[in-house]
Amino acid sequence: MSYLPYAVAAWICLVGLAGVATSRNLIHLAICLMVTQSSSYILLLSVGYVEHGKAPIFKGTKLGTTAVDPVVQALTLTDIVVSVAVIALILALALDAHRLSGTVDPDGIADISG
Amino acid sequence: MTRRVRIVVLAPALLGLGALFAWAIAGLPAFGDYRGPYGYVLNQVVVPLRHTTNVVMGVTFDVRGIDTMGEEFILYAAVLGVTLLLRDESGSNTVERHTRRLGSDAVRLAGVLMVGGGVLVGLWLVAFGYVTPGGGFQGGVVVAGAILLLYVVGSHRDYRPFRDEHVLDPLEGLGAGGYVMVGLAALASGTAFLTNLFGPGKSGTLLSGGSIGVLNWTSAFAVTAAMLLLFAHFLETYVAPLELEDAGA
Numbered sequence: 001m002s003y004l005p006y007a008v009a010a011w012i013c014l015v016g017l018a019g020v021a022t023s024r025n026l027i028h029l030a031i032c033l034m035v036t037q038s039s040s041y042i043l044l045l046s047v048g049y050v051e052h053g054k055a056p057i058f059k060g061t062k063l064g065t066t067a068v069d070p071v072v073q074a075l076t077l078t079d080i081v082v083s084v085a086v087i088a089l090i091l092a093l094a095l096d097a098h099r100l101s102g103t104v105d106p107d108g109i110a111d112i113s114g
Numbered sequence: 115m116t117r118r119v120r121i122v123v124l125a126p127a128l129l130g131l132g133a134l135f136a137w138a139i140a141g142l143p144a145f146g147d148y149r150g151p152y153g154y155v156l157n158q159v160v161v162p163l164r165h166t167t168n169v170v171m172g173v174t175f176d177v178r179g180i181d182t183m184g185e186e187f188i189l190y191a192a193v194l195g196v197t198l199l200l201r202d203e204s205g206s207n208t209v210e211r212h213t214r215r216l217g218s219d220a221v222r223l224a225g226v227l228m229v230g231g232g233v234l235v236g237l238w239l240v241a242f243g244y245v246t247p248g249g250g251f252q253g254g255v256v257v258a259g260a261i262l263l264l265y266v267v268g269s270h271r272d273y274r275p276f277r278d279e280h281v282l283d284p285l286e287g288l289g290a291g292g293y294v295m296v297g298l299a300a301l302a303s304g305t306a307f308l309t310n311l312f313g314p315g316k317s318g319t320l321l322s323g324g325s326i327g328v329l330n331w332t333s334a335f336a337v338t339a340a341m342l343l344l345f346a347h348f349l350e351t352y353v354a355p356l357e358l359e360d361a362g363a
Contacts (some may be wrong), residue, residue: 002144002145002357003139003140003142003144003145005145006139006142006145007139010135010136010139012133013176014128014131014132014135014136017128017131017174017287018124018128021120021121021124021302022117022121028198029328034357036259046145046237047142047146047148048153049145049146049148050146050148050153051146051147051148052146053146053148055133055247056156056168056169056170057158057167057169057170058157058161058167058245059167059168059204059246059318060171063158063161063162064158067153067157068148068153069150069152069156069177070153070157070160070169070170070172070173070286071152071156071173072153073170074173074178076169076175077170077174077249077252078182078185079208080251081188081189081337082185082188084255085188085189085192085278086191086192087198088192088193088195088196089192089195091348092195092196092199092200092347092348093199095280095348095351096198097202098198101269103241107117109261110186110212112352
């Protein structure tokens, strides 16, 4: 029994946020955001873990064997799909920003207007 | 706001958030001490009711099938967004030169073998998604990733068929629309939207799960097409100048 996985999720979230806030490059920023989002995968999977539980797949495992929560695993799948969608959009915006301002530094982009 | 100011503002905010996290974690049951009923209930009922031995996919495509439909359209919306944002990219001649081909034949051979192997693994993940670990989303991403390797180890010409929107757009439509059609078919037969239509079949085989198998394949099509469309739009920036050159040569 421990709280370590939850603490890891919290730590990854904070580190990712720090990266987003101090980033000097939009691509780096997108990856930092991905790091932040991956903390939610760890949190979801940890919440659903049952001690000594197997994967909730009963091919070759007898029905009734203690298994972990399948709901949070399905939610993690959704989470990953959403993160892919968000990253794709951010990278497209980064390409656009580079085309318009010639830089991928968020501070440099802030200077242009209109 | 200068960097220094930003860091000064950020530090206490992160510390505060960290403290809130610590407070929240202290109130959680310890790791492994699972209390919710749903995991236990689903692990008990999904296999007897639907005969899908992969309960995660049973949950994804049946128990919360409507959520997964929304998820598919999130991906659809992202592809739409990227298409709209990058539509003027092509034709810009300012892109720097990129190496056309890998120098090493050994690397190219290994890469080409990985394309075939990757596509096969992806299709296997999709096909047996609801029996063993895998599923339409995961397999679709693997297939698309394997195809992208063709661009990495080959040339932009080898990859051209896989960024053809006349093929990818209908495939994406088939995937996203097919999912909705399965739901509407249930509605037309007099039950609720996305009710599992076909019999549960034989547990642990490909003929199990009823609608789950169909939904699994539609989402595999949608995800593969969505990923390939995303790759296509990003690659356009780099490939368009090379193609102009081909036409001139």
